[in-house]
Amino acid sequence: MRAVVYKKYGDPKVLRLTELEKPQPKANELLVKVEASTVAAGDTRVRASDFPAFFWLPARLIFGLFKPKKPVLGHEFSGVVEAVGEEVSHFEPGDRVFGTTTLLKQGAYAEYVCVPQKAKNSVVAKAPESIDLKQAAALPIGAMTAFYLLEKAKLQKSNKILVYGASGSVGTYAVQMAKKMGAKVTGVCSTANVKMVEMLGAQKVIDYKKEDFSKVKCSYDVVFDAVGKTSKSKAKSVLNSGGRYVSINMFTSENTAKLKAISQMVDARQLHPFIDREYPLEEIVTAHRYVDTGRKRGNVLINLKPQ
Incomplete structure (x- = not known):
């Protein structure tokens, strides 16, 4: 599968498009064919190891002291479930889903990602029906x-x-x-x-x-x-x-109930993602450079569909 990896911290040039082995879902996981991700503030901060001084060491212990523990970034995603593990009960192949990869081993800058049905940090839910999957990636x-x-x-x-x-x-x-x-x-x-x-x-x-x-x-x-x-x-x-x-400097947490409520708000026309720009996966470096300027409005999408 196509994926963007980085092996050291630094500016956007550390991001490289490459081929990785397609992951296989564990018993409690969904295999998602990713349609879109975003360049969130967390992605650029982790990529550059740009953490506040008081949090720098704890962050590096979490994300990798000398080099990144998680070589594929992409904190949020949308896509279609391709396969499920035998313990998965709330999803099935063909479901449109969105969610996060927080503290998982792999992020969403890849054509496929495995996410747990239920986890302590990451979340996944069925995507809103009233918007396309690319827009849904900008929500979580x-x-x-x-x-x-x-x-x-x-x-x-x-x-x-x-x-x-x-x-x-x-x-x-x-x-x-x-x-x-x-x-x-x-x-x-x-x-x-x-x-x-x-x-x-x-x-x-x-x-x-x-x-x-x-x-x-x-x-x-x-x-x-x-x-x-x-x-x-x-x-x-x-x-x-x-x-x-x-x-946003305060501690926040993710949970499935909030993600489902957000989906309902979108379908009720009470909430809508604002999309600033969209880039194909091949232009991930350009996308990160744009977000690094600090002029991003709303959300910047990464389209995983082959161009």
């Missing part, structure tokens, strides 16, 4: 992160929420979910993305190139840092008494 990580943090923030109907980094993957989902919950949403983004964030459902948008959100004459019940580039101390100036701050 960003949407589950937004969902988890909005729950942690205890967002309520009519609450006022400010989403910092509203045009990124997590931010685009946070804006849509907060609107669905009946909150009053203010997004923070760059000039080029103002109309996009308004389209997603924000009632007000602050252009951070023209205005500092921490100095606006407005207060919020929740400040949601969707890109990890602001701080609780800065958010305090616009938080109400008892207001909550959440950030």
